[in-house]
Amino acid sequence: MRLKEERENILQTVGDTPIIFLKDVSKVLKTRVYAKVEAFNPGHSAKDRIALYAVNKAEEEGRITEGGTIIESTSGNTGRSLAMICALRGYKCVLFSTTKISFEKQAILKALGAEVHICPASAKSTDPESYYTRAQAYHDRTPNSIYVNQYYNDCNIEGHYYSTGPEIWRQTEGKLTHYVACVGSGGTISGTAKFLKEQNKDVKVFGVDAFGSVLTKFHEEGVFDESQIRPYKLDGVGKNIIPGTVLFDRIDKFYQVNDAEGLQRARTLARTEAILTGPSGGAAIEALYQMKGEFKPTDCVVVVLPDHGTGYLSTLYNDEWMSSNGFLNTEEDQVELVENLNGLKQGY
Numbered sequence: 098m099r100l101k102e103e104r105e106n107i108l109q110t111v112g113d114t115p116i117i118f119l120k121d122v123s124k125v126l127k128t129r130v131y132a133k134v135e136a137f138n139p140g141h142s143a144k145d146r147i148a149l150y151a152v153n154k155a156e157e158e159g160r161i162t163e164g165g166t167i168i169e170s171t172s173g174n175t176g177r178s179l180a181m182i183c184a185l186r187g188y189k190c191v192l193f194s195t196t197k198i199s200f201e202k203q204a205i206l207k208a209l210g211a212e213v214h215i216c217p218a219s220a221k222s223t224d225p226e227s228y229y230t231r232a233q234a235y236h237d238r239t240p241n242s243i244y245v246n247q248y249y250n251d252c253n254i255e256g257h258y259y260s261t262g263p264e265i266w267r268q269t270e271g272k273l274t275h276y277v278a279c280v281g282s283g284g285t286i287s288g289t290a291k292f293l294k295e296q297n298k299d300v301k302v303f304g305v306d307a308f309g310s311v312l313t314k315f316h317e318e319g320v321f322d323e324s325q326i327r328p329y330k331l332d333g334v335g336k337n338i339i340p341g342t343v344l345f346d347r348i349d350k351f352y353q354v355n356d357a358e359g360l361q362r363a364r365t366l367a368r369t370e371a372i373l374t375g376p377s378g379g380a381a382i383e384a385l386y387q388m389k390g391e392f393k394p395t396d397c398v399v400v401v402l403p404d405h406g407t408g409y410l411s412t413l414y415n416d417e418w419m420s421s422n423g424f425l426n427t428e429e430d431q432v433e434l435v436e437n438l439n440g441l442k443q444g445y
């Protein structure tokens with residue numbers, strides 16, 4: 098017997114995430130702002146979409162068969178999505194992450210049965226110890242394996258072209274004027290923007306980057322400038338390489354965010370809109386404030402919140418961690434945080 102509403106497995110709940118009106122952000126920016134809340138995916142992030150798309154494609158093309166191994170270099174979210182798929186389909190999941198990964202994210206990967214290798218976050222991409230090099234080397238020596246390699250895999254773009262893009266267009270009833278998303282591998286912004294600009298070429302697409310990443314300068318000047326690279330805490334935002342999956346020509350402008358502002362904005366969002374997002378979601382909201390002059394009251398803005406805040410309870414949502422990293426300990430920060438909260442409550 099089958100129930101009408103049954104899902105065959107949890108992967109059938111990937112996608113179709115809601116867009117949610119952000120009342121306070123909209124009030125301050127004097128336009129209508131909606132969040133595409135990707136935490137509604139079963140793996141709590143947008144990466145479920147591309148992981149499922151990439152594995153389905155590899156299976157269709159016969160690149161992986163029963164008993165195979167799925168390998169990825171990941172800051173945690175793609176790994177979590179792949180670990181779910183592996184648990185259901187019987188593949189071995191081998192993940193390479195960096196010392197930047199939070200305790201919670203690592204624990205989740207292991208809970209889902211993945212093997213996790215931690216590599217130094219400071220290693221250059223070509224360093225034998227970097228998470229990219231080690232993932233590639235593992236793939237090279239493992240028969241019947243795929244290395245998803247989201248930074249250079251077109252599936253990362255297509256997964257969003259065929260799901261996130263059409264969803265946003267449908268959900269905004271064709272009224273969308275601005276699309277704002279963080280850029281890490283670039284899959285989210287590129288696939289979605291490609292679809293949206295095909296529907297209406299006037300839709301503006303803004304990328305969110307971190308200070309310490311090379312993407313903004315590359316977009317503005319076509320230069321890969323290694324001197325831009327420095328450590329930062331906004332997981333998933335920006336890169337120290339130029340991924341093959343960023344369609345720079347579909348992005349109108351980049352905005353860069355610093356750690357303190359991005360993290361504090363996520364904390365404010367939790368207390369004003371009751372949406373618990375990760376550091377990249379905070380960075381995206383912070384970038385919106387930088388874009389304020391771009392919007393008219395009649396506009397319709399969609400911002401992607403890529404993942405759920407529960408992955409960051411020991412970091413972003415831990416006062417001690419915030420203070421010891423210098424993100425809450427200056428009087429100015431404290432005052433600004435309180436002013437932000439009060440200002441939002443009063444509508445400025």
Ligand SMILES: Cc1ncc(COP(=O)(O)O)c(C=O)c1O
Nearest residue numbers: 280281282283284285333377403
């Ligand atoms: C938490 C988080 N936010 C944002 C992104 C950026 O998305 P994309 O890789 O599609 O550019 C990532 C990617 O790793 C991520 O893990």
